[in-house]
Amino acid sequence: MSILVDEHTKLLVQGITGREGLFHTARMIEHGTNVVAGVTPLKGGEWVLGGKVPVFDTVKSAVETTGANASVIFVPSRFSADAILEAADAGISLIVCITEGIPVQDMMKVRRYLDQMGVRLVGPNCPGLLTPGAAKVGIIPGDITGPGNIGVVSRSGTLTYEVLLALKQNEMGVSTCVGIGGDPINGTSFVDTLELFEADPLTEKVVLIGEIGGTDEERAAEYIRDNMTKQVVAFIAGKTAPPGKRMGHAGAIVEGGEGTAEDKIKALAAAGVMTADRPEEIPELLK
């Protein structure tokens, strides 16, 4: 078991003929993911990766022909909102958007529309999902982790890899790793992911990797306090970040005194969650 993606995932790649799309599709297939189709407007009818994956002009035609049930998006930021809406409209129930740099107002409208349709979005500005050994949807390197019983959820990319590697070096495997992304407005939140991990029989413990900005970690702390039976440990990046400055991620900013690492660590501690001082310390806290 795992959450969100497994061997039943039939994946569609939007932006498959681009440099990133093509490179990562090959990696996803290597990891055993069932990539059934790609979409690039005006390139319908072509095949990529040595004839392995058919390309369609629209998500609708790709879904009708291949039965794809999940989509991963690699299209440039100015076209991403449209790509997400197209996937939702074609009946895809899980959309993972890797792209960084989508305007906030686009995301507000997209999120509002998806909520009405009951479609799940992961990201944007995220590394995607990885259920080691079963399916990889996105760009998380497959070789720095293995199957196991620890759920990982994170707002970050390479910082997550750091934690995955530390877990691997301590012979700890992962049920599913979920990158929820570094944007101020995203699809799936910490709480959404914690609910899934709590319900997943294979996940025994959870690692939450947060950062400054917003209050998603505080809400996660409330959820953990009231609803979680499984152990959760955390790392929060940005203790030394100055207020009012955007630290790389669009969402990583302390504004009007809100979103500090200190507040998040305090809220998590009140919910019984231990926070590591450095990412490499996470495996010790899980022991």
Place this chain on the structure above:
Amino acid sequence: MKLHEYQTKLLFAEHGIPIPSGQMTMNAAEAKSIAEELGGKVIVKSQVLVGGRGKAGGIRLADTPEEAEDIATQILGMKIKDLPVRKVLIDEAVDIRTEIYLGITNDRTRRCPVMMASSEGGVEIEEVAKTHPEKIVRVGIDPLLGLRDYQARYLAASTEMPHEHWRDFMSITKGLYQSFMQTDATMAEINPLVITADERLLAVDGKMVLDDNGLFRHPELAEMRDRDEEAPDEREARKYGLSYVKLDGEIGCMVNGAGLAMATMDVINLYGGSPANFLDIGGGASADKVAAAIQIILRDPNVKAILFNIFGGITRGDEVARGILSALKKTPSDLPMVVRLVGTNAEEGRLLLANADMETAISLADAAKKAIAAAGAGEGS
């Protein structure tokens, strides 16, 4: 991207929001002729992208055109929070009876724009939020439906303004909402929105912040960026697509990924060091980009050691190593350097750097400790 007050008010005016008559200038003699044209008293306002202009003496009233010229001369020679004043706005002075706050921003938790009004105008809204939170009224706006009339009426009621101003106020809320949405703004505020002695509503001061990610839709707004107000290093970083924030420590950091870059700073701090900067080279960074990043770090005179922390994914270790070597060829440096490469093509990267004079580290903790030791050693010599 922050806009100046004069730029903000011109955008407001395009959306039907009444603003005082006035004009921006960069020289004092012109300030005088603008004041002459306006006739009567004027207000001379420094245009810098920081708060607290009034307290710093950067906003002053002038009774005559001659006085406007004098004051403009003084203000144009000032620095406000280290920023030299290069521009002043000369506005007609108005007789203010009531000051209201009206603003709009994106609410992350509610995932929609939120418009706020308060009867406590003229002071910073963060201050009102602390002292009189009950005096701020917020309405969440469905981005698919837009601002509705009843919401604007609700805001009008909350400010306790007389009924005869409601129609004008509602039109201003609509104008503010449009100027916010149509520019991909993340914040727009009128503070104060005043009712004058002659019963006019006027946006006397305004602020706007635009979403950098939305600027591709607005080339005309991107042109409005005031490059003089950016720190040269941050401007250079933006040109190469790097995220850079200068701090005041001693250890220069170059990292791929925002979360890992913050974590690297935190770990340096944990072991008693101090980071000189946040620098995220992003995913898939090329050798050129890496070289530009190193140049930026080397220009900071406080830097005593450099720490490279690269976790390869999209970014390849060998590409980063090439960037480091090419930058050091162009700008040789005696600074001690610690490099940690993990992930995609890390081995190839380490081989490339084998002949360079650099310390290598396995873990993040190890890298931080070595960089701190190196920075300290440099200090003693």
